[in-house]
Amino acid sequence: MVTKITPQMIAARIAGYAILFIVAGMMVVPFMWMVTTSFKTPGTEFSYPPQILPNQFDFQNYGTLFNNLPFFRYFLNTTAITLVTVFGQLLICSLAAYGFARLNFMGRDTIFVLYLTTMMIPFQITLIPLYLIITQLGWVNTYQGLIVPGISSAFGIFLLRQSFLNIPRDYQDAARIDGASELTIFIRIFLPLNGPTLATLGVFAFMGTWTDLLWPLLIARSEEMRTLELGLAYFNARPNAFLQPNWPLLMAGSVVVMLPVLVVYIVAQRYFIQGIALSGVKG
Amino acid sequence: MAQMTAVRAESAPGLWRRFWSRSNERAGYLFILPSLIHILAFLFIPLVLSFFLSFRDWTRPTFSDAPYIGLENYEFLMGDRRFWQSMGNSAYYTALSVPLGMAFSLAIALVMNQKLRGVYLFRTLFFMPVVSSWVAVSIIWLTLLDPNVGIVNYVLGWFGIQPINWLGDPRSAMPAIVLISIWKSAGFNMVIWLAGLQAIPQELYEAAAIDGANRLQSFRFLTLPLLAPTSFFMAVTGVIGSFQVFTPVYVLTRGGPLDSTNTAVFHIYRRAFQEFDFGYASAQSWVLFGVIFIATLIQLFYVRRRREEIQF
Numbered sequence: 001m002v003t004k005i006t007p008q009m010i011a012a013r014i015a016g017y018a019i020l021f022i023v024a025g026m027m028v029v030p031f032m033w034m035v036t037t038s039f040k041t042p043g044t045e046f047s048y049p050p051q052i053l054p055n056q057f058d059f060q061n062y063g064t065l066f067n068n069l070p071f072f073r074y075f076l077n078t079t080a081i082t083l084v085t086v087f088g089q090l091l092i093c094s095l096a097a098y099g100f101a102r103l104n105f106m107g108r109d110t111i112f113v114l115y116l117t118t119m120m121i122p123f124q125i126t127l128i129p130l131y132l133i134i135t136q137l138g139w140v141n142t143y144q145g146l147i148v149p150g151i152s153s154a155f156g157i158f159l160l161r162q163s164f165l166n167i168p169r170d171y172q173d174a175a176r177i178d179g180a181s182e183l184t185i186f187i188r189i190f191l192p193l194n195g196p197t198l199a200t201l202g203v204f205a206f207m208g209t210w211t212d213l214l215w216p217l218l219i220a221r222s223e224e225m226r227t228l229e230l231g232l233a234y235f236n237a238r239p240n241a242f243l244q245p246n247w248p249l250l251m252a253g254s255v256v257v258m259l260p261v262l263v264v265y266i267v268a269q270r271y272f273i274q275g276i277a278l279s280g281v282k283g
Numbered sequence: 284m285a286q287m288t289a290v291r292a293e294s295a296p297g298l299w300r301r302f303w304s305r306s307n308e309r310a311g312y313l314f315i316l317p318s319l320i321h322i323l324a325f326l327f328i329p330l331v332l333s334f335f336l337s338f339r340d341w342t343r344p345t346f347s348d349a350p351y352i353g354l355e356n357y358e359f360l361m362g363d364r365r366f367w368q369s370m371g372n373s374a375y376y377t378a379l380s381v382p383l384g385m386a387f388s389l390a391i392a393l394v395m396n397q398k399l400r401g402v403y404l405f406r407t408l409f410f411m412p413v414v415s416s417w418v419a420v421s422i423i424w425l426t427l428l429d430p431n432v433g434i435v436n437y438v439l440g441w442f443g444i445q446p447i448n449w450l451g452d453p454r455s456a457m458p459a460i461v462l463i464s465i466w467k468s469a470g471f472n473m474v475i476w477l478a479g480l481q482a483i484p485q486e487l488y489e490a491a492a493i494d495g496a497n498r499l500q501s502f503r504f505l506t507l508p509l510l511a512p513t514s515f516f517m518a519v520t521g522v523i524g525s526f527q528v529f530t531p532v533y534v535l536t537r538g539g540p541l542d543s544t545n546t547a548v549f550h551i552y553r554r555a556f557q558e559f560d561f562g563y564a565s566a567q568s569w570v571l572f573g574v575i576f577i578a579t580l581i582q583l584f585y586v587r588r589r590r591e592e593i594q595f
Contacts, residue, residue, distance in 0.1 A: 016394050023391055024408045026466065030423045031411055033434070037426070046432035096318035105311030111319070118326050122527055122575065124548050124568045128555050129332035130325060152321040182310040211416035213530055218556060233418045233534060247426055254419035265414045269407060272414075276471060277478040 034258075038062070038251035045247045061252035071256060073224055074231040081146050081227060082209045088151035089205045090198055096152075097160035098186045102172060112161075115154045123214075131218050141221040150209060156201045159275070163197035164190055200275040203268045210261055228257045333565050341562035349562065356566035366567055368542065369550035370574065372457065376546060377525035379461040385517055388469045389510075392476035393502075409470035417467075421534035424463050425450070450536055453543035460531050460544055472517060479513030480506070511586075519582050526575045547571050 033052060037045050038061055040054040065071040099105070100112050130149060139145030167190060175185045191198070216230040226234070232253045236245070265272060337356055341349040360366060391409065395402050412420065427434050428449040436446040449459040483506065491501040507514075529548040532538060538545035538553070551571070555564035 012397070013399060016397050016399050019391075019394050020399070020402075020405050023469075024405055027409050027412055027470070030420075030427060031415075033427065034419070034423045045426070046429070048432060048437075050432065050434045050437050092317045092321065096315045099311045099314030103311035103314060105308040108311065111315070115318075115322065118322060121326070121330060122523070122568075122572055124527060124529075124551055125333050125565075125572055126326060126329040128561050128565050128568070129329035129336060131556075132332070132561065133324070133329060148321075149325045152318045154322070157318060182314070186314075207414055211414075213417060213533070217533075229416050229418050232416075232422070236418065236422055236534070247422075250422045251426075254416075254422050257416045258419050261414050261416065262411070265410065266407065269410075273406070273410075273474055276474045 031258075034251050034254050037248055038255050040248045042246050042248045045251075058248075061249045062256075064249055065252055065256060069231075069235070070223060070226075071228070071231065071253065074226055074228045075256065077143075077220075077225065078210060078227040078229070081143065082206055084143075084147050085150050085209045086202050086205045088147070089153060089156050090202055092152040093156035093201060094160050094191065094194075094198065095186070096157045097164050098182075098190055100157065101161045101164035102167075102169075102190075103182065115157060119154045119158070127214075127218075134219060140219055141225050142219075143225075145219045146216060146225070146227075149215070150205075150212075153205075156205070159201055160194065160197055163194045167193055196271060196274070199268060200271040203264065203272045204275055206264055207261060207272070211257070228253075232257055333568070336562050337566035337569050339562045341565075342560055352562075356563050357570070359563070360566055360570060365542070365545075366547075366550060369545045369547045370571070372543070372545055373526050373528065373547040373571075375457060376461060376528055377522055379458065380464050380525050381518060381521040383461065384465045384468060384472060385514070385521065387465055388472035389476050391469060392473045392480060393506075395473065395477060396480045406470070406474075409473060411470075412467040413470040415467075417530045418534050420463065420467060421531070425535070428459060451540055453541045456536055456540060456544050460535055463535070464528070464531055475517060476510070476513060479510050483509045515582070515586055519579055522578050522582065523575055526571065526578070 036052050036054055039057040039059065041056075041058045042061070044055070100108060134140055134145045134149070137145075139148070171189050171193075172185055175189060180188070211229055212227075213229050213233060216227045217233070220226045220230055232250070235253060236250055336349075338351060338353060339349040340352045340355070395405065428436075430436060430446055430448040430451060433449075435449070440446070447455055450456050487505055487509075488501055491505055496504070527548050528546050529552065532544050532546050532549045533552075536544045538549050547567075548571070551564050551567050554560050554567065
């Protein structure tokens with residue numbers, strides 16, 4: 001069927017693009033403002049009428065972050081915490097998902113339903129006792145205190161189990177006949193065949209951990225344990241009572257926090273959006 | 284390995300022996316063991332502990348010196364005006380952000396669903412706020428919303444609107460947080476709407492067009508009813524999430540000005556981690572959970588009734 005292009009259709013397209021451009025402006029201009037302000041010399045960031053581009057690009061804010069402030073330390077902390085958490089989630093969740101999807105054991109379905117119900121427990125209920133447990137373990141202000149509570153998630157197990165269920169049972173049976181152990185089947189068949197779902201979970205865990213604020217706020221006590229997000233929040237929270245906050249420096253810090261997340265997002269966009277659509281459809 | 288099993292099995296009762304000798308069972312438990320330990324230690328135990336905490340006068344982060352006081356925390360809570368004010372603030376935030384956020388993201392999704400060229404580029408751009416950090420977002424918006432030199436007031440000035448002291452005025456602080464939250468989550472919600480829209484069979488629209496329905500009518504009588512499951516999902520998860528809003532409040536206003544943005548979770552956070560009143564804060568979080576739970580039940584009930592009406 002060939003559809004004729006009518007004037008109404010052209011008008012609808014123009015209107016559609018107009019809306020998309022306006023929304024895109026609303027979404028992107030604040031970030032452009034962040035980047036350009038980070039290159040402004042402190043004290044010149046505001047003018048009337050507002051001026052988006054700096055008069056001259058000044059890189060000193062980035063130098064200050066890494067030379068005079070412990071942002072390099074924050075960066076290393078955040079990278080270490082995020083990488084270990086992502087790796088832990090992928091390992092622990094995929095092991096459990098294989099158990100729930102493909103092995104038979106007593107109480108399997110009951111335990112799985114229990115896992116699912118934990119997804120409905122609001123975080124503020126467990127937050128206080130979780131903090132007390134971490135205190136009791138002596139893990140306050142340590143890397144294990146920052147990492148271990150986030151190293152597995154019911155959501156990740158659920159996501160991977162759905163994906164594992166789609167692998168034909170014949171693969172598993174054939175491997176068993178050949179004498180492969182369950183661990184071999186898991187490593188050699190299930191992990192390689194579920195790359196996209198593992199990527200989805202990995203991206204989710206990365207985004208969540210890199211930009212988490214609340215948990216580091218409770219656990220990281222000393223300056224050298226802080227993450228980027230937390231360091232920036234503290235830096236933002238104590239403007240000198242007599243001075244304006246140093247906005248260009250704060251903006252440079254924001255760029256440093258956001259750059260890795262944006263790079264990961266753009267590279268792994270497909271997996272991220274898949275994951276959201278999936279979580280929405282499955283409810 | 285086989286020998287080890289045999290040795291163990293001999294000393295154990297028959298049922299246990301049969302159970303444990305099935306290698307499948309053993310493997311299954313070993314595979315889920317790490318996650319099971321994690322979920323017990325960091326979820327179930329805290330959950331039970333939280334319940335016990337709420338009946339105790341626990342003001343120290345240690346496990347001693349926590350006298351049992353029965354329902355005293357809950358009794359005190361009933362008359363705690365600041366707590367109920369914070370619940371009211373959460374309800375206000377929810378009432379604004381859920382419907383407005385859903386409508387705004389649906390509008391974008393409808394445009395995105397028109398199969399225009401370059402929608403993927405736009406999707407990437409719309410997602411920048413979703414993946415960005417809340418602290419960075421707050422720093423950006425604190426400058427954009429500055430009452431004197433911010434760009435937002437400057438642009439509004441073109442339309443003759445007087446400067447607004449966005450985050451500094453108790454009347455406008457919460458709406459400002461709502462606007463920023465909607466801005467940040469629109470891309471996320473749009474993807475969920477798009478998944479719902481793309482599940483609607485195209486033939487239905489063609490049939491409606493043959494019957495003489497215009498675009499508005501097919502949206503009203505076709506798209507909206509068929510999106511009901513998606514809308515329901517977004518409303519329920521939206522209400523649950525909005526009642527627990529914390530980070531935007533923490534980074535933008537710290538509950539001020541004049542407690543106008545002091546939401547329930549922020550209030551609980553302050554009670555627990557700044558005043559170290561863990562027992563009372565636990566009681567507050569259970570009451571908040573109860574309110575969220577009831578709100579969810581009401582929505583479920585409402586949807587069930589609506590569905591019956593449609594089906595007669």
